[in-house]
Amino acid sequence: MSKTLAPHPHTASRLALSELAPGAMQSEIRAMTTECDRIGGINLAQGVCDTPVPGPVENEAIAAIRAGHNIYTRLDGIERLRKAIAAKQRRDYGLEYDPETEVMVACGATAGLHAACMALLNPHDEVLMFEPFYGYHVSTLKSMRVKPVLVPLAEPDWALDVDAMRAAVTPKTRAMIVNTPANPSGKVFSRAELESIAELAREHDLFVFTDEIYEYFVYDGAKHICLATLEGMRERTIVMSGFSKTFSVTGWRLGYVTGDAKWMGAMGYFHDLTYVCAPSALQHGAAAGLEQLPAEFYTRLAADHQSKRERIVSALRDAGMEPSVPAGAYYVLAKATRLQGETAAKKARYLLAQTGVSSVAGSAFFRPGRGEDLLRFCFAKKDHDLDEACARLRRL
Structure with missing residues (x-):
């Protein structure tokens, strides 16, 4: 009969929360x-x-379920949706992405960020973020033991303080996160502000993760600019967006990432490890929306x-x-x-x-x-x- 050894009275129990959990x-x-x-x-x-x-999104998802599209997809999503996303990026921003190697369908933009951080950041790296910030961005970094470094935007119009941004860079800075249009402030970064961010990224050889989930929600003639379109930025910019807001399907958990092929293979691996794939039938609904909804x-x-x-x-x-x-x-x-x-x-x-x-x-x-x-x-x-x-x- 095996013997159960009693823990030493002065030894802390191993049945404890992780270092991250208490916070x-x-x-x-x-x-x-x-x-x-x-x-x-x-x-x-x-x-x-x-x-x-939207009708085409809802109808196609239901039809896909009934047609039997209920099993795993390829880890980076169905071909139809990857091609539709690539076409959308070309249409909206003039960006060319290969749907075979540079587009990944994710379980929401949040999952896209998670995969990007897993693939491209190391513990104790620092990532610049703008304040006010979206809490999930901060928490995702902390969960990987990456340090968010906050750069305050100037009230009342949340203007970018270029000097403060530059002062926040250290030898440990690896990347920046830019959310535009932004949650919670509603700020839309101007071209001049994005040029300043791009200049800093090129100067210090930084990645930039852009959360563009609200790209179509712009008002009073404001224009959303995708940072990857600026000079020298396509290679270092990981573009994250999705369908939750645009198609009113927040519960579907469908997003995507576009980026240079050098990074996407590792990102796909970590997305597969955590999520396996985005919901199969619902991908068909999103594809229909991109294909059929007019301007x-x-x-x-x-x-x-x-x-x-x-x-x-x-x-x-x-x-x-x-x-x-x-x-x-x-x-x-x-x-x-x-x-x-x-x-x-x-x-x-x-x-x-x-x-x-x-x-x-x-x-x-x-x-x-x-x-x-x-x-x-x-x-x-x-x-x-x-x-x-x-x-x-x-x-x-």
Whole structure:
């Protein structure tokens, strides 16, 4: 009979959380969504994007399930969708990517970033990010023991401080993350700002990971520029985007990455290791959207969300919460100084209790001590829900 050895009384148990786990917690976005669901409120916290799914996208996904497209795909996605993504990048930005070696379908843009970090970064590398930031970007880096280095954007219009960006570079800097149009600020980086970023990347031989998931959500004549189109940037830029926002299918978890063939093989390996492949039948739906939806779909998408933006901005002003009007994406950061609570998290919970409208504490997008006077609101909602939320905010 085998003997079980008792642990030495002075030896720490090996049954313990990892070094990373104690600092990990549910995101404030998820926490506010849970609390909003509990009271049956209107969720302007999470970017769920519950507007209707385009007909060709929905119909083709259903048809694909019924046609038996329910097994694993190639690790980088079905050929049809890879070709459609390559055609889209050519159409929109004049970028040529080989669908066989330079396009990867991912389980959302988040999975694309995860695969890129696994393939191209090492523990203790440093990555420049702009603040306010999207929390999943920071958390993904930390989960790989990579250090995010925050470069604050200048309020009130979130302008790029080139001197601050340059001062943040160290011998350990390996890459930069650029989110444009940006969550949570709605900032759309200008060509001059992107040229400054590109110059720094070339000078210090850095990768740039660009999160362009909101590429079609631009307002007031603003233009989204893909950083990979700038001189010397295609080789070092990993472009991440997806279909969650554009086609209102956030729950499908479908995104993609385009990049130079030198990097994509390793990225595909790590995506396969973690996710195996993106949902098979749903890839056909996304391909149909890219193939069949006309240019007017994208211009109407922007116009519809600009109308939604005007409604939420007006309601926030009437409620005494001055908004920073976004040039892109579908979020608004608004001043919450007049609301009760010592922190932004408490202000968000006070607002939810008073109005049944959930928001996210601005502090979720800044380093500790910043963003405590801000709340973020998502306006990618069905019209009747958004209008009801606006009415409730005005009664505050």
